[in-house]
Amino acid sequence: MKKFIRVFVYVFLTIILVFTAYAFISGRTYLFEALWYNFADIDDYKKFSNNTVTTGEPQPWPLSANYNRNPLPGELKKMLEDLETVAVLAIKNDSILYEFYWDGYGDSSLSGSFSMAKSITSLLIGAALREGKIRSLDEPVGNYVPEFRTGDKAKLRIIDLLTMSSGSNWEESYANPFSVTTELYYGHNAYKTATGVSIIHQPGSVHSYKSGDTQLLALVLKKATGKSLSAYAAEKLWQPLGAEHAALWSTDDVGGIEKAYCCFNSNARDFARLGQLMLDSGRWKGNEIIPMDYYLNSIKPCMIPDTEGKPCNYYGYQWWIMPSTPEIFYARGILGQYVIVIPSKKTVIVRLGKKRSEKRIDNAPAEVDALIRWGMLFY
Secondary structure, eight states: HHHHHHHHHHHHHHHHHHHHHHHHHHOOOHHHHHHHSOOTTTGGGSOOOEEOOOOOOOOOOOBTTTTTOOOHHHHHHHHHHTTEEEEEEEEEETTEEEEEEEETTTTTTTTTTTHHHHHHHHHHHHHHHHSSSOOTTBBBBGOOOOOGGGGGGGOOOOHHHTTTTOOOOOOOSSTTSSSHHHHHHHHHHHHHHHHHHEEEEEEEOBBBOOHHHHHHHHHHHHHSSSSHHHHIIIIIIIIITTOOSSSEEEBBTEEEEEEEETOEEEHHHHHHHHHHHHHHHTTTTTTSSSSSHHHHHHHHHHOOBTSSSSHHHSSSSOOOOOOTTTOOOEEEETTEEEEEEEEGGTTTEEEEESSSSSEETTEEHHHHHHHHHHTTTOO
């Protein structure tokens, strides 16, 4: 038995030493954090450095005359609780119709967006286009990011990043600690990670979901505007939309680059403003935030063949679309973060939580379909 223990300890220490040596020699020191934390969480902003997205004059949501008069249907409530939901909020006709919180979260609690941040980054591209900081979506990425000025990378356009059709070799893997996506999440050089890709397909020819595409959009924005993503988001979104609480956008290091594909941290009430902006065709209280044609294309299926060779009828400019009811669109995060827009009902629904269903209905997690069916009952 003692011999077995000695052998076990020897093998374990050898593995640790080899792993440590590999991490330092390869420069992948982010692996220590990836293995320590193991799984992503909605409170990960506490682990990372963050830039603040500042507020202006707050515009509190009015409460509907029917505020919280109709509780969640029992079956939906159970589904949401099984998925460890922390917030559900419904906006109807510009007012809060319903909201409920779990697990100590409230209307001002920060919670991670995960990939809903992709939709926010898309809005910022639209704002930069309206402002003339970006001249055209057909511009080469190389106009803003020098690593994309030669070779196959020079073929990449901004619109290819928006539609997730960069043709890069980015590996969208979350479980593999050695994947480039894990490196982007836990690493400390987002610029190097995002620009280190190779182009293996003709840009614009294959739709394939890649967080790296959104991170490249952030590099375009930073160069085009001369501002950090957080500062630009404050100027073009958080302040004009009257957010009540400052948001945090996690960065790769102190004072570093925002993780544009994820990690925008806010609360249900302020996330709902993004949905209301899109419900009102890219305008806030009549003021244009993004151009109308950009708004329309954001929520129009790109129809680029996906990896299965089928036209992509579920994704626009970093916004998801319900194929069977294409008027309905939404922002989506990996742990079940949603901002759902139902134009025919003048409704926005926000759900924040710790899990999402593995079951798919109409190419969406089952709870998205359930929340939409609930929203369709509003009158």
